[in-house]
Amino acid sequence: MAKARVVHYINQFFAGIGGEEKANVKPHVSVELPVISQQLAKLLGDEAEIVATVVCGDSYFNENLESAKSEILEMIKKANPDMLIAGPAFNAGRYGMACGTVVKMVQDEMDLKAFTAMYEENPGVDVFKKDVLIIKTSDSAAGMRKALPSVAKMALKIINGENIGTPDEEGTITRGLRVNVFSEERGSMRAVNMLVKKLKGESFTTEYPMPIFDRVAAKPAIKDITKAKIAVVTSGGIVPKHNPDRIESSSASKYGRYDISTFKTLSEADHETAHGGYDPTYANLDPNRVVPMDVLRDLEHEGKIGSLFQYFYSTVGNGTSVANSVKYAEDIAKDLLANNVDAVILTST
Amino acid sequence: MRLEIGNINIQDIQFGDKTEVKNSILYVEKEALINAISGDDHIRSIDVEIVRPGESVRITPVKDVIEPRVKVDGPGGIFPGILSKVDTVGEGRTHVLKGAAVMTTGKIVGFQEGIVDMTGPGADFTPFSKLCNVVIIAEPHEGIKQHEHEYAVRLIGFKAAKFLGEAGRNVTPDDIEIYETKPLFKSHEEFPDLPKVAYVYMLQTQGLLHDTYVYGVDAKKIVPTLLYPTEVMDGAIVSGNCVSACDKNTTYIHLNNPVIHDLYKLHGKEYNFVGVIITNENVYLADKERSSNWTAKLAEYLGLDGVIISEEGFGNPDTDLIMNCKKISEKGIKTVLLTDEYAGRDGASQSLADSDPSGDACVTGGNANMTIILPKLDRLIGHQEVIDVIAGGFDGSLRADGSIEVEIQAITGATSEVGFNKMTARMY
Missing domain, CATH: 3.40.50.2300 (Response regulator)
Structure with missing residues (x-):
């Protein structure tokens, strides 16, 4: 050969x-x-x-x-x-x-x-x-x-x-792919044997490790919302026009923190979405649809909320791995705490 | 409750002048069989064919597969509440034509009927390719409603199995297996030191052709209850569902439920197998909550140490599986789950729609989304044009050269969630 x-x-x-x-x-x-x-x-x-x-x-x-x-x-x-x-x-x-x-x-x-x-x-x-x-x-x-x-x-x-x-x-990296194979024994007997081991407290290997959903319990309601500092965090990809941080349209490798202290509202002229997973037309026409700056400013002026935090945080949720999302969330949470933010509105798309 | 199962091995099926078993061959008098199963006004025509393992035949859309059985001793008859009176069954003696089955086909009812290939790569995925099958081709009148169609064909299948089962009444079985479950306290007296286990048997009841019947009762309308394991062997539970072919429990699978048979294998040695808790998979949240509360309550009431829980179907019933698992585990009872997976054609997605850390012992029947190419076979029974629309098929599944590309979801019994097969899935 x-x-x-x-x-x-x-x-x-x-x-x-x-x-x-x-x-x-x-x-x-x-x-x-x-x-x-x-x-x-x-x-x-x-x-x-x-x-x-x-x-x-x-x-x-x-x-x-x-x-x-x-x-x-x-x-x-x-x-x-x-x-x-x-x-x-x-x-x-x-x-x-x-x-x-x-x-x-x-x-x-x-x-x-x-x-x-x-x-x-x-x-x-x-x-x-x-x-x-x-x-x-x-x-x-x-x-x-x-x-x-x-x-x-x-x-x-x-x-x-x-x-x-x-x-x-x-000795290869787990690719996360489920592949069908034929085993020696039928499924029911494998289940019986697994049950026997579990009853005896012996070790056994599950055939499908359950994904663990990271369920986060909601915090108690804010006692006095009229004094609270509110921030917005979005996975809807709203960024300043021309996407200065080049956040990817899918599988985002980063998030951005954007100053909105000088804005009364968001508009087509100054913001857009970087998200590649939905039809961006309506988010681009009016970015408030994803980051509701317009109504939050109104509420701020009317004294119904304490204040709007001067930055919002944004990434693209489209195809972004859970591991990366967790990493961004940890960073953002630290920054929010350091700035004494009381509550966060999370928007998705 | 004690049941003797007398297996009469059937190695071939042939048409003959009389319906009888001689030298391991089942002879079928075709006209008499057709007469016995005819009479439903919804059905326009019935024909019968015989297929054997290894023959180049494809049957589709397969609705149900049923094993011929006859009750020769003890109360009641096969399929109580449906073809026989509602006597409690599971005692005495039942003869089985082992290796034979009735398979129903004809115009499709819904989207969720399957393919059975008797040879080639598809045959490896279905347990029914290993049987000699009497295929009933029942064609409905135009314009009948789907549920009337399903009901008519369901009954025809049971009647055919009962008709053929009668041929085994006076035949000496090749082997006899004995299954016995005693009343709870007696059983505990007999094995005081063994852990007590039961089988939580989830029945497909999502409705709209996704139904299962227990002694003739639509299982949507039951609350979880107890059965002696042997009741199932006499046809206490039958399939009425058109769920995806790969993981629906056909009536054949109910009669031969492998979890029950395999739990009996180590009964009295490793544990005390005390019985079966049947439950449903209704779509309303209140029903899901009630039924899972009750399975957990019954498991606790029986003083169980462990259970095997099997699912039927996927997606919505995943929530029932997880609710049962979680609530039974919270009672301090050990659980093992039996399910299958929908991990996408590339196998990269999460396999279940719900999850809980208590589901740490799980057996899988494999990924139903895996695709397979089935070559053209010489003979086709049924209607091949449905391939593009059955669950697991897609636009273009049926190719010009007669071959088929489908997900194994479309193959009857491929990813059995009661563990009838050897297939599993591994993480690569």
Whole structure:
């Protein structure tokens, strides 16, 4: 059998070109295989060979995403590979993003078998784990000696068409995908056995870990709303015109805090929505529909509320992970407490 | 209550001059069967076909599957309150034509009837591909109402199963299994040191063709109550529902409820299996609250240490499952849940519509949204054009070359929530 043709994607650092100062290196095919690719090739043995190593600087990749992607895709196509391996990226964030992007791209565009490897807290994990197979590594290149054999083992498994086991069995990142499999015993007997273990107080493994909904109990009502300082927090994506913080239209990676002390109301001229998950026409025409500044100012003037806090907070709820939402909420809550805000109106869309 | 189940193994079914069992072959006198199940004014025509495991046949839309049984000793008859008087059943002796089933098809009633392939990749997902099936094709008159249609075909299926079951009355069974559950205090005297467990058996009762009947009573109208496990084996509970094919309990599944059978396996060794609490899955909140309060109350009243709770259907009934789990757990009783999953075609979504930390022991019948390609088979019984509209199908499911791409949701019995199958799902 002919050796499987593998393309390796790495960044400027692992190509031996340099560190941060060389992060602007443009995409190219390495003339000679870099040391890391040679080591990987050795571990792949007789069944696979690395036919090319594509290198790109992390800054260049992330700052010129579209052009870098198409250049890299062309280079990979030219090598006529059977598989692509990206990384390992360890805990290098931009490198992790690049590895995830390249793997997803070749899967989508070329229907090519591909995977990467990185540390579980690499930002690339959260973004790509659903679409991309990722082998777990340690957080720094010091873990290379352990990481490369795992990468080679997975590569050979995929090349040989072997079944890929569960994340625990394979040391991969849990992708959060439910996959049907046939077990030894029928479901009713599995339930009986689980009940016996539970009755005896022995350990057992549930087949479906229940998602835990983080239900937050409502606080008691404000005693005197006419003295209360009120703030608005929204996941509806209202931002100052032209979205100065570039909050993403989906899967927001940040939130914004915007000063409204000089505004009596919000309008089409000064605010808009960044949200990509609903028809923005009506929110853009009148942003008060999402952040009800107009009526809150009226209530403030009429003395029905104490005051409106000078900032509102905004992010885009569309596709944003629960983990990120929790993080933003913790930050915002601290800021609200530090500013003695008494109550918050949360608006969603 | 003690019931002997006499299994008469059926290895083949053939048409014959007389309906009888000879040398493990069930012979069916076609005209006599059709006569026995005819007479409903809503039905225009009835035909009968026989299909066997491995044959290149697809049956769709499958409404119900029913096992032929006959009561040979003890009070009452099969399907009490429906085809027999409402005597309490579950005692004495019942003969079963094991390996045979009646399967009903014909024009679709709703959207939620299924596919059974007797060979190919689809056959692996349905337990009914392993049986010799007498397929009843009942076609309704134009213009009848859906609920009249469903009722008529439901009764035809039961009548056919009863007619065929009679053939086993005087046959010596190949094996006899004995199931016995004693009155609560006697049972406790017998096993004073074993934990007491019961089965909380949730019945689909969302209404509008999503119904189940207990001794002929629409289970929407019951409050949770107790059954001896053996009552179920004589047809105390029957399916009247058109819920998604993959996780509805067909009447065959009720008769052979695997939780009951498997709980009996370790009864008297690991625990004392004291009985069955049946409950419903109504759509009104007050009904959900009342029924889950009552399952918890009955579980406490029986002095239980543990229960297995099985769901039927998904989405709305997930709330009933979780309410039962939470309230029973709050009584200090250990729970194990049996359900299936709707995690999306990519498997990436949350699988249930409700959740509680007390549901920490859960067995799953798999992700019903998984898609499968079913190749064209040689013979089709029923109406294939419904594939695009049945639950689990989508626009374009039925392809020009006769193959089908559907979610396994459309395959009858694929993700059984009483654990009839070996399938499960794992997190990748």
